[in-house]
Amino acid sequence: MKKEELKKYLEQTLSDKERNALEQEMQDNPFLNEATEGLEAWTQQGNADFDALENELNKNIDDKIDSKNLEIKKVVRMPIFRIIAVAAGIIGILFLTVTYLHQQRMETEALFEANFKVLTQIDGAVRGEDAEIESNMNEEKKAVYYYERENYKEAIVHYEKALQSQPDNNQMQLYLAVAYLANYQATDAIQILSENDFSNSQYKQDRNWYLALAYLKNKDLKNAKPLFEQLSAFDNYYQNSSKKLLKSLEGKVL
């Protein structure tokens, strides 16, 4: 398509011969014919700057191409960058979270280990190296026998049996809970200490202390902290230990 020739035609600067040649082409080319009619109508509205018109049309086309190219870049490149960025972000967050949680768990675990000691000096304990288990011993005595010998697994079995006949015995409940804790059964310890009434028991503070430790062992600071706070609020055997523990637990959410 001879654009320059068309412009000259519209500007009426072609010779008659040249005009006829282009018009003959128009007769055979309906696109050129109709477009020329349109452009003639445009000039009849007082327009004459074809270059400005063409520049504007082409700029609009370039803008469309730019936006298309941008779409392609977005489609092709963005996902790669995004995937890398998102993956890196997720890995980073996961790493930090896992590290943070692991650190806190290790710390609570260490706090539990540092503070947990089994209760000793049980009334009616079967002591002495020579003492032997006897078949006629009642379940409580058997439980104490094993407890004293740090066989907490056997102690648990006999305390559980003994409690069947004395379900409200706070002392046995407490020792059973401690045996549970020593045997890594924190949830069982929590159950027996929280489900029984120790409010009027001489073992009330012991119960609170071991229950708090059981929660700590289970990383349940929400329930452990109030118990340590209670114990640190007044003079008792566990006051100092509770205060120290609370200080160590400051800022921890687990």
Add this chain to the structure above:
Amino acid sequence: MEINYLDDESLIDLYQKHKDNDAIGILYKRYSMLVFGLAFKYFKQEDVAKDMVTEIFMKVMDKLSQAKTQKPESFAKWLYIVSRNEIISVLRKKKIQVDTVDEINSEKFMESEEEIRPIIKDIDEKQLDAAMSNLNEEQNKCIHLFYLQEKSYQEVASLTGYDIKKVKSYIQNGKRNLKMFLTKKN
């Protein structure tokens, strides 16, 4: 390689095979003024016609992209059909009645515009005189002046006293009649 100098088909190839939007841009810009002229002819509004140029460009991109490796025999002819149909579709939405051209039958449509010049050139004077005698006076005069004496529309109008629009119409219809007569003869 400077792609500005590539022919239409090569630019379509670049676009279809390599998704080169710049290539299709270069190709379309060759015809942007014509598309504008065509749109202006129907809409008579500069802004609308300008918008149509970009709308049709997007259409062209989509259609060529969908066609994958198939390409029109003549981009210019195909573009004319696509542009015209797009314009008509917009006009229809505005409830303005215009005949559409089926793109599938575009080749057939374009055939009807077969060039008359080679026909006039190829036949002998006697045959041409016989054919010309079948035209009415106005068509005969205009065809004679336009094709044989190579006068411009304006000159034909001055020499005959007809309005330019009439001159174009006489030439158009005379050409068609001439072609029909000569085809029958052959």
